[in-house]
Amino acid sequence: MTITKMKLSDILKQFKYIEPDAEFSVRSRTEILLSPQAAPRTWRSVFTVLHMVETGAAVALAGFFIFILAGSFSPTRSIAPIQYAVIDPAGLHAEAQAIDMQIQLTDVEYPQVTSTAATSTASAAISSAFAGAVAAQPTSSVSVSTLTAAPVVPTSTASTTALSVDQVLQQLSQ
Amino acid sequence: MTVSAMAAIFATIFCVAGFHAPVAHAADCGITASDLDQITAIQNDPSLDASDEIKQELAVRKQLVGVTIICAQQEVQVLQTNLQNVSVESDMRSLQSQMMGDLNESDDFYNTELTKLSVVGIAGTKAIAQEVLAWRANTFIPLNEDINDLVLWNQNQDLFNTAQTRMTQTQQAVSYLEGVAPDADLQAAFNAAQSSFSTAQSENAAAKASLLGNLSPNQTYALIKQSLASLSDTYDNFSTVSALIKKNLPQ
Amino acid sequence: MIDGEEEQLIRSAVGGDSSAFGSLYDRYQPAIYRFILVKVGSREEAEDITHHVFLSAWQKVGTYKHRGHPFSSWLYQIARNMVIDHYRSRKDDVSLDKLDPESSIIPAVAQFDLFTKMQLEKVRRAIAELKTDHQDVIILRFIEDLPLKETAAILKKSEGAIKLAQHRAIKELKKKLGDPEGDDNYENEII
Numbered sequence: 001m002t003i004t005k006m007k008l009s010d011i012l013k014q015f016k017y018i019e020p021d022a023e024f025s026v027r028s029r030t031e032i033l034l035s036p037q038a039a040p041r042t043w044r045s046v047f048t049v050l051h052m053v054e055t056g057a058a059v060a061l062a063g064f065f066i067f068i069l070a071g072s073f074s075p076t077r078s079i080a081p082i083q084y085a086v087i088d089p090a091g092l093h094a095e096a097q098a099i100d101m102q103i104q105l106t107d108v109e110y111p112q113v114t115s116t117a118a119t120s121t122a123s124a125a126i127s128s129a130f131a132g133a134v135a136a137q138p139t140s141s142v143s144v145s146t147l148t149a150a151p152v153v154p155t156s157t158a159s160t161t162a163l164s165v166d167q168v169l170q171q172l173s174q
Numbered sequence: 175m176t177v178s179a180m181a182a183i184f185a186t187i188f189c190v191a192g193f194h195a196p197v198a199h200a201a202d203c204g205i206t207a208s209d210l211d212q213i214t215a216i217q218n219d220p221s222l223d224a225s226d227e228i229k230q231e232l233a234v235r236k237q238l239v240g241v242t243i244i245c246a247q248q249e250v251q252v253l254q255t256n257l258q259n260v261s262v263e264s265d266m267r268s269l270q271s272q273m274m275g276d277l278n279e280s281d282d283f284y285n286t287e288l289t290k291l292s293v294v295g296i297a298g299t300k301a302i303a304q305e306v307l308a309w310r311a312n313t314f315i316p317l318n319e320d321i322n323d324l325v326l327w328n329q330n331q332d333l334f335n336t337a338q339t340r341m342t343q344t345q346q347a348v349s350y351l352e353g354v355a356p357d358a359d360l361q362a363a364f365n366a367a368q369s370s371f372s373t374a375q376s377e378n379a380a381a382k383a384s385l386l387g388n389l390s391p392n393q394t395y396a397l398i399k400q401s402l403a404s405l406s407d408t409y410d411n412f413s414t415v416s417a418l419i420k421k422n423l424p425q
Numbered sequence: 426m427i428d429g430e431e432e433q434l435i436r437s438a439v440g441g442d443s444s445a446f447g448s449l450y451d452r453y454q455p456a457i458y459r460f461i462l463v464k465v466g467s468r469e470e471a472e473d474i475t476h477h478v479f480l481s482a483w484q485k486v487g488t489y490k491h492r493g494h495p496f497s498s499w500l501y502q503i504a505r506n507m508v509i510d511h512y513r514s515r516k517d518d519v520s521l522d523k524l525d526p527e528s529s530i531i532p533a534v535a536q537f538d539l540f541t542k543m544q545l546e547k548v549r550r551a552i553a554e555l556k557t558d559h560q561d562v563i564i565l566r567f568i569e570d571l572p573l574k575e576t577a578a579i580l581k582k583s584e585g586a587i588k589l590a591q592h593r594a595i596k597e598l599k600k601k602l603g604d605p606e607g608d609d610n611y612e613n614e615i616i
Contacts, residue, residue, distance in 0.1 A: 172239055
């Protein structure tokens with residue numbers, strides 16, 4: 001095997017150590033498994049009919065209860081149907097939760113950024129200037145010193161935590 | 175719990191129609207402390223003569239500064255996307271447009287720095303890093319915060335509109351009940367809801383004025399947060415009103 | 426060859442068992458993600474497309490017909506199609522054979538040292554410049570180490586066609602990485 005083949009094959013083997021971000025994987029998996037599946041073709045029409053029946057029954061039942069409740073009110077204490085919306089605890093709770101979620105999201109996604117304390121989340125993009133920088137990279141001695149015959153297995157240490165833009169600039173300006 | 179873990183949980187809970195990563199406010203370039211240590215390693219390598227040491231250190235510095243600046247350009251792109259996608263009130267459209275212009279200028283600044291990077295020496299790379307850092311502190315980060323405030327404020331208006339609808343319905347119900355079965359506790363709870371909602375609306379309006387008046391982004395942010403806290407208080411009061419109304423219903 | 430455990434998982438997942446599908450997700454998601462990442466070059470886009478691959482698979486798994494190939498073959502096919510759709514839907518109509526200069530996998534490879542990152546990116550860019558079929562062969566055969574048979578099933582070609590494609594793909598890749606002759610005797614550093 002030539003040196004060239006070993007080097008290329010070594011680099012290609014390194015790709016296999018790339019893993020997706022753990023939080024993305026958890027989030028994605030959860031969202032997928034919570035999402036509805038399409039019903040199998042042979043049962044689709046049956047499920048559709050069952051769903052229609054179920055919906056119709058629910059509407060009829062609601063109407064029945066409203067009728068019963070309305071009939072049991074004394075005239076001096078009845079409330080018009082539209083005002084039942086006010087005592088809809090589920091809707092009220094959902095609206096309150098939405099506000100609390102927005103408050104928490106505000107803290108998480110829009111913290112006030114300072115130049116030295118920026119935290120990191122998103123992915124970066126490299127323009128063709130980067131390709132130029134890579135092309136300008138000295139080849140022989142530096143590359144040989146870092147390439148080995150065996151693939152380099154990456155290790156997880158504190159020094160592998162990605163730094164923010166400002167943290168890197170701070171270090172490189174010194 | 176880490177920031178990113180919280181972000182993951184909230185994104186899951188929201189389960190929006192498409193799959194969206196959390197909004198970015200600062201970019202992760204994949205550069206680690208180990209990468210920066212390469213510079214020290216080169217400086218301390220006894221096998222390198224002076225000329226090779228300079229060449230290698232320069233190459234690494236250019237790579238790192240270049241990658242970082244290009245990564246910073248990605249922050250700009252994310253902000254451009256967020257700004258384009260938010261639905262803003264009509265009197266905020268010119269501010270939105272101005273911010274887009276500022277983002278374009280940010281991108282131009284980064285491109286200029288990248289062009290300079292290709293022809294400098296080691297001292298030049300340090301100077302560029304310092305220049306970009308200072309520009310970000312003085313110009314980009316305040317712009318970033320302003321844009322986040324604009325996006326956040328406009329997102330919150332749906333919550334305020336929903337709260338207004340609930341306030342109107344609650345008022346109708348309370349007015350009616352007061353006519354048939356006066357309840358001091360119910361009236362007090364409703365007054366508290368009205369008061370906290372009025373406060374929330376005032377703070378919301380103040381946040382908008384701060385945004386449009388180009389005041390400090392920290393001030394705008396504080397007002398936005400305060401308006402949400404007051405809105406949350408309003409809903410606590412709505413819950414009390416709701417419980418009292420249910421109690422007053424015939425059994 | 427498919428093992429008995431996977432066969433059971435597939436059967437359960439086809440029957441709607443989300444836990445079984447979750448196990449299949451855990452098993453294959455990293456490989457699918459890598460496949461997409463090498464092709465699109467951006468961690469964000471790779472995450473988005475990977476998510477949609479598995480979402481689509483979950484929604485359609487009820488119609489999956491086990492034909493003796495690993496479940497991953499089906500997933501790779503979905504992934505290939507979604508990457509093609511991804512490029513088609515982009516406004517600037519970037520050709521699959523053209524490279525997006527603004528993409529990089531470097532944020533996705535933070536755990537490597539700087540020079541390995543640079544090398545991975547350089548090779549990744551060169552792979553992305555190849556024809557789609559050659560990209561796929563390189564990724565499936567040389568990165569994921571898939572057997573010839575499975576690669577042929579995924580790409581819907583004969584094993585002979587895959588052998589020929591991989592030979593041409595490697596030759597072209599080496600040329601792009603600085604070996605103008607694509608010659609096996611090339612002795613200089615390519616990276």
